[in-house]
Amino acid sequence: MFALVDCNNFYASCEKLFDPRLAGVPVVVLSNNDGCVVARSAEVKALGIPMGVPWFRIREQARRHGIVAFSSNYALYADMSNRVVEVLAQFSPDIEVYSIDESFLDVAGFEGTGLAEYGRQIRERVQRWLGLTVCVGIAPTKTLAKLANHCAKKNLAGAAGVCDFTIMPPADLDALLTRIDVGEVWGVGRKLTPRLQAMGIGTVRDLRDADAETLRARFSVVLERTLRELRGTSCLALEEVVPDKQQIICSRSFGERVHDLEALQEAVASYLSRAAEKLRQQGSLAGALTVYIRTSPFNPSEPRYQKAVTVPLPEATADSRLLARWGRRILKQIYRPGFAYQKAGVMLSDIRPRLRNQLSLFSSSRATRENARLMQTLDRINARWGRGTLRLAAEGLDKEWQMKRGHLSPGYTTEWAGLPTVKAR
Template sequence: MRSDQVFALIDCNCFYASCERVFRPDLARVPIVVLSNNDGCVIARSYDAKPFVRMGEPYFQAREKLRRHGVVAFSSNYALYGDMSERVMSLIESQVPAVEVYSIDECFADLSGVPGDLTTFGRAVRSKVMKGTAIPVGVGIARTKTLAKLANHTAKRLLGQTGGVVDITEDFKRDWVLRNTDVREVWGIGKRMALHLQGMGIHTAMDLARADAPTLRDTFSVMIEKTARELRGISCLALEDAEPPKQEICCSRMFGTRQTELEPIRQAVATYTGRAAEKLRRQGSLCRQLRVSIRTGMFNTGERHHAQGALVQLPYATNDTLLLTRSATEALQRIYREGYRYSKAEVLLLDLCRPGEVTDDLFTLAQPEADGRLMGVVDAINGRFGRGTLRTASVPLAPEWAMRRDLMSPSYTTRLDQLWKVYAR
């Protein structure tokens, strides 16, 4: 390990709720929750909403309680969250040597060699992100990625004392955090693993750091051993410069209402296939298999249940939306059954490869070059004028099966007709 190696974990606070507040300053001190697809259950909460509703609580059960406590609910607005995430990450990237985007609301940064006081630097990063996006972030700084996660957790847990930034590169600060952090809060330690560790007398992060590494490896896995070493300040996890290509790509949604006819389900499958194909091309891959599946609501008593999928072997490795859509809809026709109320469809792209990765024989079919050029033009137009500007004829503009999002805020940053309006008095 380099003695000067330093990582930072920069994480947006209550990201979905914070995004909703950016364009609603009147909600700055109002509790907020964000709901899952079809407004099903609570998937995000602002800090001031946490005492009133638990994560995952069904909205229909919590609705009256939320109203009573003045909690405002929003449907998930993924276009807004994705765009705000890109803005946050761009601001962070402009200030640090290297960044690994870990999820939509957090990233690791390499601060090795950054001069001056790191706490001051972390506050400068936090201030610039707040000024540029109005999204509050926490910054944890340490010698390893696992310790940086713990430092970030401490920065949020003790926000009033830390100002959102904690630097534990010094040993005595690191040890204080380890002693005062439950082992359940350590990155990569789930509830079940925590129970096993507690059975061995490991209750805090410090206990895990001091545990015998070979015993942890033999009892659990090499990853738990690496976690313990990271807690001691021995870096075992490097910063990843680029996300590796996905080995499979999935697009699935619950329908806004139960569907009994083939045509709307066919439209949904075509839509999901198109979105999966966009992701496939974005990472520069080709697909050799796809799987289409549909199912009814499996927990509704009194209804007939049906769930089935079909696997399709494509004639050649492709990223062509037209071929993928045609294959997916043909597979759907094989598995659809009349008389059922379907609630969900899924399209899964499998057996992915890179162009030129597999050497085919003389008689193996390959994707025509014209198809690849056509998809490039489609992506360029959609990238400039918005998703869905060019689409297959089977994808409708306003489908009846679309997710129910009755409480969705405008897409302030991604649609011209929903731009934020400011009126002068």
């Protein structure tokens, strides 16, 4: 038995949480470089402003309606997400953190309380302790729990924030699933929806009642598994341990166009330093490195160029210095002068566990251990005093290429300087 807890309008809600003046005010959160709308408060949704629209296109509309824009404050969102999970852990010891604003809970054994009532308790405590609104969907499978959460958010069938499929009469559930488009099913998405509709499968109920063998033959065993989940057979277990990433990608669009090689080298070194930190966090090493650069694909007045090169490393590593050195070599290969570069990125692949790595014939085990200790020290200092306290000289100091965040809110929960000030009279 599963409950899916999903924070409503999470990014926008985090921004409104610490500023009482924003109560009832329409709020949007912008993507990197303040480019597009990636999160909307309920007030903005009511105005009909779509997700993904470029900020410059709605700036005048935003002024008319008093919309307040914020740059993405990832540190704030991650911290609030962790706090939500800490509250949820009081309701179930078995939790899968599915995304920054969604978590699955195993609620088997709590039926005696009444699962709908249990969901309301979850919703009430998160609201009271953190000030965030969540919706709860309860069902015997994860796919159905996602749908139940959708119903809770849309207030279908009088859900009002909590929807429990387990207490719904079969006829009522059939009627509800008939009203929901098949594209809302977890894992179906935009690509499969037109193909399913062409087969006469337009609603969730249509998919649930379709022939399993036909779907498996035309699509895959994955869609057949989705069908069985819709029928109440649990095929997806709770993933309490997040599997190690097999690829680690770090890329950013630049705040302004970059022309010279030196600035690109600083950006690539910075991205590799962050990717290496993630690699060490999961106790892994990377055996291959990809570096890519590109100009803007959307500006016809600028000449276009993009290039990516992947190289196998002589020895798998998580050492930021070695990765930055190889990144510099690759970048020299692919860089072409005369272009206005808009984005660069790196990818670590061929990832393997550090403890199972085999040294090459000419490797020094002592040097390897010392390098690992140095990286551990680097990570500890940055964890305590803030990322970037210690960094590679190759990352540069005056990073003009960094992404723009002109509407960034304070680090209310992650920085002493960001704490709200209260004045008593």
